[in-house]
Amino acid sequence: MIELHGLQKEYRQEEVPMLALKGVSFTIKKGEFVSIMGPSGSGKSTLLHILSFLDRPTGGTYTFLGKSIDDMSDKELAHVRNKDMGFVFQSFNLLARLSVYDNVEIPLLYSEVAPADRRALIEASVAAVGLTEKLHTEAGRLSGGQKQRVAIARAIVTDPNVIFADEPTGNLDSQSGIQVMEVLEGLNKKGRTIVLVTHETHTAEFANRIIRIKDGEVESDTLIAQRHAAPKILK
């Protein structure tokens, strides 16, 4: 599903080139739950931006669902982001004055889904994160954990192949964080690929594979035999 070969990203800061990614290679298969870990400045955010088509690499190859990023126009990238990718951010990025319903609808505004078919999709997504009773509440009035669950509903409303989650528990207390991870875990169990970026080992261990990045390179890539299970922790 995701194939990287010698991926590089070079930034220029005041004419001085700086290599944020120095040839990253790995493959993520459909249905995997992968955590990308690393200290700040390691290049994990840059990697996530490229993986999620928000940025382009300056070297190496990136193939998503069999298509190389180099062959796609900005418009095509936007289309793939809409159709095949879901996004969960650390700071939720909800529009506070819109209702839960309207927030979840946003990706559909840019999709090919007919307006008449949207309601059912939105309601199903919100139900999947357990917030049906908050459907018409203003997003700004929700708690942090609820906000992140709305963000997840928004990420899955277009039924994407992969969900990119950037520090999804970073702004939450541990209880809410675990609830959010439980939702992600449930989605993964139903076959969705999840790529999680975090610096918290505890959160990373919800995944079945951890890729550690250091100084722009893959430091380790390990499978987790004993992964966390959110329901167990909650009990």
Place this chain on the structure above:
Amino acid sequence: MRSILTMLGIVIGIASVIILMSIGQSAQKLILNQVQSIGSNLVIVIPGAPSNGKFSSPAAAQGIVITTLQQQDIDALKREPEIDFAVPEVRGQADVVYGGNNATVGYTGSTADFFTVSNLSKMSEGQAFSKSDVDSANHVVVIGPDLAKTLFGPNINPLGKTVRLKNVSFRVVGVLGKGGTGAFGVDIGNLVVMPISVAQTQLLGINYFNVIVVQANADYDVNFVKSRMSFILEHNHGITTSAKDDFTIQTQADILSLLGSITSIFTLFLAAIASISLIVGGIGIMNIMLVSVTERTREIGLRKAVGATDSDIMQQFLIESILLTFIGGIIGIAIGAAFVLLIYFVLSHFTTVGWVFAFPASAVIMSIVVSSIAGIVFGIYPARQAARKNPIDALRYE
């Protein structure tokens, strides 16, 4: 709240365009109505050569004394079958005095036909002077109703009373039936009309006319009448080529088209002034849209992340600014219409001006189009700024 304040610029701009254009058109209608009320088959002869330019006036109107219009011209014109009336007029200004009351008025010396041709035959008191009054140079006057009120007050009947102009005594024989402002701004309410013979000899000391008003027979084309008159007057004045004419003939249509073009320019001028406020309003919209783009940077980032293209974002902000200006335009039209109605109500109820209600559809359509265009013009820059934002930076924006 901020949107309402922003719209205010457009609202005021559109409202002022509507109000000024409507006032301009009302004034135009008012003037044209008054000119038309003297009758469409009137032809006016003014002494002096025709001017070349449309907007320069004949010599007589510029205060140059020209003595070429004489009684023989009237006699010759009257002989024509296509001419019903040829009425000479002399004009002057004097103080009119009755007892301790006086007023400065414009007076007209003319023949008995003056009242027929000017559509002033109906008297509220007494009657118009007669042909024999003119022939015998009787010292009689017909006065306007406003002047009658000024001189005699509400309790004295003006009929038979003696008034004085330039120390010449006149007996009042009639009071005109209607007042107000007549054609060419003549104050009918304060008009004094007397036999032309008296005006020429006793007040002005002249033997020529200031104007000849001709009423053409309705069976003839006015332009034909005009060319016949030209021919007769040239013949009378011994002129061989029309380039040397010492008179100007103007038909109702000439005057209407002249006035029409003057008032149209006037209206356009008013609209141009008002559109300056529209531009100011538009800049206000642009300003607030730029602030909005900055404030909504994260939203833009999010929308781009979940699949919005640059053109989606551009469209969103453009639609917002067009909506702002469009709604502002609609409110402006409503406020403008309310003001126009108010002006109409006040002018028609509290003044004697025959104000005409005009709410030009062209102004409404223009306002909607202009306000929407303002939305595009002043929204396009902020919308482009929004569309060009990099989603990664936008998502990180604090």
